[in-house]
Amino acid sequence: MSVRTEVIAQFTQVAEEQNKEMATLADDLPLLNSGLDSLCFAVIVARLEDALGVDPFSADSDSPFPVTLGDFIRSYENAVH
Amino acid sequence: MPCINGMALRDYFSGEASAASPTVARVEEFRGKSVLISTSDQLSAARALIQLDGVARRMVLCTPDAPLEHLAAITESAEVDAIVSDQGALGPNYPAIASCETEWILLTSGTTGVPKLVVHTLQSLAHAISQGAPINPGATQASPVVWSTFYDIRRYGGLQIFLRAVLTGASLVLSDSHESPAEFLERAGARGVTHISGTPSHWRRALMSPAAKQIDPEYIRLSGEIADQTILNHLKSFYPKTKLSHAFASTEAGVAFEVNDGLAGFPAGLVGQKSGVEMQVRDGSLRIRSPRIARRYLGHMTKPLVDADGFVDTGDVVKLHGDRYHFAGRRDGVINVGGQKVHPEEVEAVINGHPDVRMSVVRTRRNPITGALVVADVVLKAATERTHQNDILAHCRKTLPAHKVPAIINFVPALAIAETGKLLRHA
Known part of the structure; x- marks a missing residue:
């Protein structure tokens, strides 16, 4: 599975679990307008760390905090490769 | 002044x-x-x-x-x-x-x-x-x-x-x-x-x-x-x-x-x-x-x-x-999820209420978004392979607010017990 597919799958899964109505996902979608809250993003980041073996937002990385979904996916793509 | x-x-x-x-x-x-x-x-x-x-x-x-x-x-x-x-x-x-x-x-x-x-x-x-x-x-x-x-x-x-x-x-x-x-x-x-x-x-x-x-x-x-x-x-x-x-x-x-x-x-x-x-x-x-x-x-x-x-x-x-x-965390094990406190014992009691669960321990996990998240290690009663993480999470969601529901459940064969008979917790 590509990094992008994995990220989208986690967004969809967590939105369903937390009963959130998610906006249509697009790279320029601001994360805070996605319908998910901070807790949802926290869960997504934890599960992606288990799935992909990286957390691009932890202390020892220099990836800035993501604003859009595109930023978010790119942070993972850069960290994995 | x-x-x-x-x-x-x-x-x-x-x-x-x-x-x-x-x-x-x-x-x-x-x-x-x-x-x-x-x-x-x-x-x-x-x-x-x-x-x-x-x-x-x-x-x-x-x-x-x-x-x-x-x-x-x-x-x-x-x-x-x-x-x-x-x-x-x-x-x-x-x-x-x-x-x-x-x-x-x-x-x-x-x-x-x-x-x-x-x-x-x-x-x-x-x-x-x-x-x-x-x-x-x-x-x-x-x-x-x-x-x-x-x-x-x-x-x-x-x-x-x-x-x-x-x-x-x-x-x-x-x-x-x-x-x-x-x-x-x-x-x-x-x-x-x-x-x-x-x-x-x-x-x-x-x-x-x-x-x-x-x-x-x-x-x-x-x-x-x-x-x-x-x-x-x-x-x-x-x-x-x-x-x-x-x-x-x-x-x-x-x-x-x-x-x-x-x-x-x-x-x-x-x-x-x-x-x-x-x-x-x-x-x-x-x-x-x-x-x-x-x-x-x-x-x-x-x-x-x-x-x-x-x-x-x-x-x-x-x-x-x-x-x-x-x-290095709280002595009482309290987990701070984005400013909201979670007592592990409360979450464990809910997880242990699931019919397939023998015991569980709830821990903190570092997170760059909320500071910490709740995760659980769970021992099942039998090798009931059909029990899935989602079943236990759905069970938790019935009674617990979202920040207390574990983000991740790890199924483990056993949990460490201290000489006092209590679950071993690590700060």
């Missing part, structure tokens, strides 16, 4: 009177009373605090999320005999009124769900502001200081900023629970906020908003949760010109220290100093004695607020690495 001795909060306030200001007689009605301040918006609460300090015997600062089912217990413990609510809230009107020392009662979450009532006075609350704070905003500065805070001012961290603004004559932009982080940041930017405080979780959420660019603060203060290196680095790179400070404070222990070097943890030299704020590390946890600690608990608390030597045990475990102490 103002001296708090013998003066009431209203003596420092230089704001404009509101058109809807009530008469002196209204204020007199509260003299000597124990007043519950329960308003939906923060501005009404701010007015009441300014007017009633020095008049009321006691003020109970009801937080907006205070559990209504415990209101009877709160009013009984605090012997409430007057209430300020949104209807007929007090407007600012500052007559010469003789002052007494009012008790300020703050609510903080307890293990049983009933809030603990913590007694402060204006003197204990304002001590960190009048004594040696590194930044003393005021009229003497070239550009006016405009404070703001993500906190509600009825919580300890927000109250510090409210008092700082009133006592130094600075403006204060309040947050509003009805607005999004982006709306608040835009409003703060439009008002020219220069000094702003919040928890690490508040800041993590702010940095995910495009509106984070709307503010250009001179000073950012973090408190209320452990500031890890991740959030400090992110703030430093996003606001490169800003003075970044993280403070350790709790409702019971007051403000203990501020760290201004941009590094997580605190210099070991702060521990063992004999004057001002005294800090000790005993049994692995941080203890604090200072004029800023709360006076006592109100009501039916069996545990005293301080130990025999007058120290508050914060329950925060610290570990020494080199010349610096770092925080």
Whole structure:
């Protein structure tokens, strides 16, 4: 599975679990307008760390905090490769 | 800087009177009373605090999320005999009124769900502001200081900023629970906020908003949760010109220290100093004695607020690495998920209620968004392969709020048990 597919799958899964109505996902979608809250993003980041073996937002990385979904996916793509 | 001795909060306030200001007689009605301040918006609460300090015997600062089912217990413990609510809230009107020392009662979450009532006075609350704070905003500065805070001012961290603004004559932009982080940041930017405080979780959420660019603060203060290196680095790179400070404070222990070097943890030299704020590390946890600690608990608390030597045990475990102490979680295992406390035992009890589960242990896991998350290790009764993480999560969601539901469940063959027969927990 590509990094992008994995990220989208986690967004969809967590939105369903937390009963959130998610906006249509697009790279320029601001994360805070996605319908998910901070807790949802926290869960997504934890599960992606288990799935992909990286957390691009932890202390020892220099990836800035993501604003859009595109930023978010790119942070993972850069960290994995 | 103002001296708090013998003066009431209203003596420092230089704001404009509101058109809807009530008469002196209204204020007199509260003299000597124990007043519950329960308003939906923060501005009404701010007015009441300014007017009633020095008049009321006691003020109970009801937080907006205070559990209504415990209101009877709160009013009984605090012997409430007057209430300020949104209807007929007090407007600012500052007559010469003789002052007494009012008790300020703050609510903080307890293990049983009933809030603990913590007694402060204006003197204990304002001590960190009048004594040696590194930044003393005021009229003497070239550009006016405009404070703001993500906190509600009825919580300890927000109250510090409210008092700082009133006592130094600075403006204060309040947050509003009805607005999004982006709306608040835009409003703060439009008002020219220069000094702003919040928890690490508040800041993590702010940095995910495009509106984070709307503010250009001179000073950012973090408190209320452990500031890890991740959030400090992110703030430093996003606001490169800003003075970044993280403070350790709790409702019971007051403000203990501020760290201004941009590094997580605190210099070991702060521990063992004999004057001002005294800090000790005993049994692995941080203890604090200072004029800023709360006076006592109100009501039916069996545990005293301080130990025999007058120290508050914060329950925060610290570990020494080199010349610096770092925080390593809570001794009681409490997990702080974005500022909301989770007791592992409560979550374990729910998980153990699932018919396929033999036992479980709930742990904390570091997270760059909420600081920490809840995760669970679960031992199943039999090798029931059909039991899936989702079944147990769905079971948890029936009774637990979202932040208490584990983010991840690990199925394990066994859990470590200590010689006492209790589950082994690791801070």
